[in-house]
Amino acid sequence: MNEFEFIDSIKQHTYKQPSVIKGVGDDAAVFRQTSRDIVTAVDTFVEGVHFSRSTMNPFHIGYRLLAVNISDLSAMGAIPAFYLVSIIIPDSWNNEELAGIYQGMAEIAADYRMDLIGGDTVSGGDLTLSITVIGYVDRGKARYRSTAKNDDIVFVTGTLGDSAAGFYMLNNPGNYTNETFYHQRHRMPDMRSDFANELGALSRVTLNDISDGIASEAHEIAEASRISLTIYEDKLPVSMNFNQFSADQQHEWKLYGGEDFELLGAVSRNEWETLQDIAAETGTQVTEVGYIDDANDDEYDVWLKDRNNHKQLLKKRGYTHRSR
Amino acid sequence: MNEFEFIDSIKQHTYKQPSVIKGVGDDAAVFRQTSRDIVTAVDTFVEGVHFSRSTMNPFHIGYRLLAVNISDLSAMGAIPAFYLVSIIIPDSWNNEELAGIYQGMAEIAADYRMDLIGGDTVSGGDLTLSITVIGYVDRGKARYRSTAKNDDIVFVTGTLGDSAAGFYMLNNPGNYTNETFYHQRHRMPDMRSDFANELGALSRVTLNDISDGIASEAHEIAEASRISLTIYEDKLPVSMNFNQFSADQQHEWKLYGGEDFELLGAVSRNEWETLQDIAAETGTQVTEVGYIDDANDDEYDVWLKDRNNHKQLLKKRGYTHRSR
Numbered sequence: 001m002n003e004f005e006f007i008d009s010i011k012q013h014t015y016k017q018p019s020v021i022k023g024v025g026d027d028a029a030v031f032r033q034t035s036r037d038i039v040t041a042v043d044t045f046v047e048g049v050h051f052s053r054s055t056m057n058p059f060h061i062g063y064r065l066l067a068v069n070i071s072d073l074s075a076m077g078a079i080p081a082f083y084l085v086s087i088i089i090p091d092s093w094n095n096e097e098l099a100g101i102y103q104g105m106a107e108i109a110a111d112y113r114m115d116l117i118g119g120d121t122v123s124g125g126d127l128t129l130s131i132t133v134i135g136y137v138d139r140g141k142a143r144y145r146s147t148a149k150n151d152d153i154v155f156v157t158g159t160l161g162d163s164a165a166g167f168y169m170l171n172n173p174g175n176y177t178n179e180t181f182y183h184q185r186h187r188m189p190d191m192r193s194d195f196a197n198e199l200g201a202l203s204r205v206t207l208n209d210i211s212d213g214i215a216s217e218a219h220e221i222a223e224a225s226r227i228s229l230t231i232y233e234d235k236l237p238v239s240m241n242f243n244q245f246s247a248d249q250q251h252e253w254k255l256y257g258g259e260d261f262e263l264l265g266a267v268s269r270n271e272w273e274t275l276q277d278i279a280a281e282t283g284t285q286v287t288e289v290g291y292i293d294d295a296n297d298d299e300y301d302v303w304l305k306d307r308n309n310h311k312q313l314l315k316k317r318g319y320t321h322r323s324r
Numbered sequence: 325m326n327e328f329e330f331i332d333s334i335k336q337h338t339y340k341q342p343s344v345i346k347g348v349g350d351d352a353a354v355f356r357q358t359s360r361d362i363v364t365a366v367d368t369f370v371e372g373v374h375f376s377r378s379t380m381n382p383f384h385i386g387y388r389l390l391a392v393n394i395s396d397l398s399a400m401g402a403i404p405a406f407y408l409v410s411i412i413i414p415d416s417w418n419n420e421e422l423a424g425i426y427q428g429m430a431e432i433a434a435d436y437r438m439d440l441i442g443g444d445t446v447s448g449g450d451l452t453l454s455i456t457v458i459g460y461v462d463r464g465k466a467r468y469r470s471t472a473k474n475d476d477i478v479f480v481t482g483t484l485g486d487s488a489a490g491f492y493m494l495n496n497p498g499n500y501t502n503e504t505f506y507h508q509r510h511r512m513p514d515m516r517s518d519f520a521n522e523l524g525a526l527s528r529v530t531l532n533d534i535s536d537g538i539a540s541e542a543h544e545i546a547e548a549s550r551i552s553l554t555i556y557e558d559k560l561p562v563s564m565n566f567n568q569f570s571a572d573q574q575h576e577w578k579l580y581g582g583e584d585f586e587l588l589g590a591v592s593r594n595e596w597e598t599l600q601d602i603a604a605e606t607g608t609q610v611t612e613v614g615y616i617d618d619a620n621d622d623e624y625d626v627w628l629k630d631r632n633n634h635k636q637l638l639k640k641r642g643y644t645h646r647s648r
Contacts, residue, residue, distance in 0.1 A: 021361060022466060025548075027399035027533060028365035028459075030466040034358045037345060040441070041352035042456055044410040046448045075351035086368040086454045117364070120454075124370045130410045130444075130454035132366055135352075142346060142354040209351060224349075 006095045007121060010102040015115045017081050029117035031082065036136040039078040043069055047127040055170040058097045060187040062104025067189050068211065069133040070112060071261040074196040075209035077143035078135035080112045085131055088124035101129070112193060141200040143207040148225035148266035152206070154290035155275070157192050157262045159239045160214055161250065164257025168249070177241040185239075189261045195284040196263060202274060206266040213256040215302065217264045219316045222300040229266075230303040231290040231314065255304075256317060266292050330419045331445060334426040339439045341405050353441035355406065360460040363402040367393055371451040379494040382421045384511040386428025391513050392535065393457040394436060395585040398520040399533035401467035402459035404436045409455055412448035425453070436517060465524040467531040472549035472590035476530070478614035479599070481516050481586045483563045484538060485574065488581025492573070501565040509563075513585045519608040520587060526598060530590040537580040539626065541588045543640045546624040549590075554627040555614040555638065579628075580641060590616050 011024050022030040045051060045068075051061045070080045085105065089098065109116065114133075137143075166186030169176050176182070199205050206225060208217045214231070222229045236254050243250070267275050272288075279286040295301070304314040335348050345354040369375060369392075375385045394404045409429065413422065433440065438457075461467075490510030493500050500506070516533075523529050530549060532541045538555070546553045560578050567574070591599050596612075603610040619625070628638040 022468065026468050026470070027396040028363045028402070028457075030361050030363050030400065030461070032361045032463065037354050037356045038362065039352045039354050040406075040408065040456075040458065042408045042410045042442055042444055042454065044412060044444045044446050044452075044454060046412060046446060049446065049448065072351040076354065078352070082364075084364065084366045084456065086366045088368060088370060088452065118366055120366055120368045122368050122370060122373065124373065124452070125449050128368075128412065128448070128452065130366065130368060132364075132408065132456040133352075134364065137354070139356065144346065144350050146350070 006098065009099055012116050016113045017115050019081065020115055020117060023115060023117045029084070031117070033136060035139065037139050037142055039073055039076045039135045039137055039142060040132065041069060041072040042130060042132045043072070044128065044130040055167065056187060058100030059104040059107070062101035063108050063188050065129055065131055066105040066108050067191060067261060069131045070108070070191045070193060071209040071211060073133055073135035074192045074263060075143070075207050076137060077141055077196045077199055077207060078137040079193045079197045080114045080133055080135045082115050082117045082134040083109065083131055084118035085116065085129060086120040088122050088126065088128040090125055090127055093127050112191065137197065138200040143196070143199065143205055144224070145206060145208045145221045146224035147204055148206040148221055148227050148229070148292045149268065150227065150292055150294045152266040152268055152292040153272050153288050154229060154231065154264070154266050154292060155286050156210070156214065156237065156264050156289050157195060158190070158260065158285050159237045160210070160260055160262065161242060161253035161257045162186070162239050163189060163259040164253035165242065165245060177244050181239070189259070191261060192263050192284060195279060195282040198278045198282055199275065201278065202267065202271045204268060205271070205275065208264050210260050210262045210264055212258045214264055215255045215314050216316060218302045218314065221264065221266065222302050226295055226300055228293040228295050228299070228301045228303070229290060230293065230305060230311065232305050234307050235287060235289045237285065237287040255314070330422065333423055336440050340437045341439050343405065344439055344441060347439060347441045355441070357460060359463065361463050361466055363397055363400045363459045363461050363466060364456065365393060365396040366454060366456045367396070368452065368454040379491065380511060382424030383428040383431070386425035387432050387512050389453055389455055390429040390432050391515060391585060393455045394432070394515045394517060395533040395535060397457055397459035398516045398587060399467070399531050400461060401465055401520045401523055401531060402461035403517045403521045404438045404457055404459045406439050406441045406458040407433065407455055408442040409440065409453060410444040412446050412450065412452040414449055414451055417451055436515065461521065462524040467520070467523065467529055468548070469530060469532045469545045470548035471528055472530040472545055472551050472553070472616045473592065474551065474616055474618045476590040476592055476616040477596050477612050478553060478555065478588070478590050478616060479610050480534070480538065480561065480588050480613050481519065482514070482584065482609050483561045484534070484584055484586065485566060485577030485581045486510070486563050487513060487583040488577035489566065489569060501568050505563070513583070515585060516587050516608060519603060519606040522602045522606055523599065525602065526591065526595050528592060529595070529599065532588050534584050534586045534588050536582045538588055539579045539638050540640060542626045542638065545588065545590065546626050550619055550624055552617040552619045552623070552625045552627070553614060554617065554629060554635065556629050558631045559611060559613045561609065561611040579638070
């Protein structure tokens, strides 16, 4: 398979999104959207920094990288529509492995009805993918991290720490319970697009995706919203059999373990019931994990309360390989 | 300047495009466009492959890389609106040099009223920029390379070979005429957005931007349109003093020298006058350089005619460092 055959092999031949006018094959792609707002983000991933062939096969690498970007759209309340992939290819990867990465992306793209509408292919030293995603959100309904207010309920979707646990299992082979589940949560995380998009029904909701651990994301909300945020450690939702790990591991992974791609949010108490209804309709686990306070002077603190109601400042530290 | 200060230093604080709803600062950017179609493309540039500090300072690198992407939008008949920049930063570049790259991008962005609405910053081995551009085109007026028809006039904007000549001068210091002009054409090429966008007035026009040399782009039009294309070598427009170079150099640079970012197009004879009017209104030099024929069987040939009307097949070879 030469370069042109490779490019042809990754090309979509039909498009799922009716808004596509021109996909791959010209100088640029063209689409039309007259009723909804358009949301876009880009992330770059470098082999050895953001992913490794030692814990992932090419399919899972592709699946997970596109998942990261879909998660950014979910955090805006948007549903995904398109992606463009720029890839730098070193000699150490063959076309079949590269095709595996694109198949992984195509798999999650199919689940979320996304189309690959563009990209670029260059040769270089480290395998690197830059993925641009484009999504849609109902007009005026994009959700930000800057809108949390005093007395809001803080919530998370799903469970925390699973991806870090799965990554640990892959790197430390042993006798674990539910190992496949944790591997899967690391390699093929679920996205919360439907839930996030349905939140358009609320008058206000603050959203951030948990890519770098809840501690880090809570700080982003606190700073952007200029408020103080408190989390009850005991209320943080974890998966079945998460207690097979040491107390230190559990604490570390659920607070600082990145890449769960769940959503951390804040909503006023009078819309909490509506939010729970939306969660039920979209099959999304949602847990109340804390609350918002006014900031003390200009200190946008994040607190962690233990079961004895002792509170301590939660450090900003997170899973920091991804710099934004 | 630490990383956060660097990111803050490159952030725009106001936006020129009224369609921006949310720029940099959340998980993704948000914009609204209800009347025009949206055009998007991405290109990746690696130091040592696509640019070098030996012939360009950081400002020119930034200027030129964004120019490449604006050119892709022009080739679609679109005007630029937004860009997102993902950058991989090696230790060998300091923050001041990096800021220079962003200033170069900001300079051309200001000329074309573009806003920087997103990006990503990661550490890595080779300085690498992935630039995503988003532009607008009147509804249904995106221009493709696949629409050329028998008896169309083939035209180009501006002059050809200047960028290659400038690059040669930078690498082979000597006593040249108009050296500054050629350096400038290489480092800070003009874009044809206004002209391209005004072509919306035509019922049909085929467009491709000349990033890899006219020979290569002519082949793209021939193949996409399934026609045959003939170019008169003597009609190819060149700059003043281009004849200071050898006949071989002139031939090489105007046919195969890349990165002039002019437009190659085809238009029916009955709209040629309208096209010339648009060129005059937008201050764009346009030259008739050839014509379209039906393909002979399935051979989508490109021919070059010399002054004696001898024709020979024009090879597909182009300036191939950029793989698409």
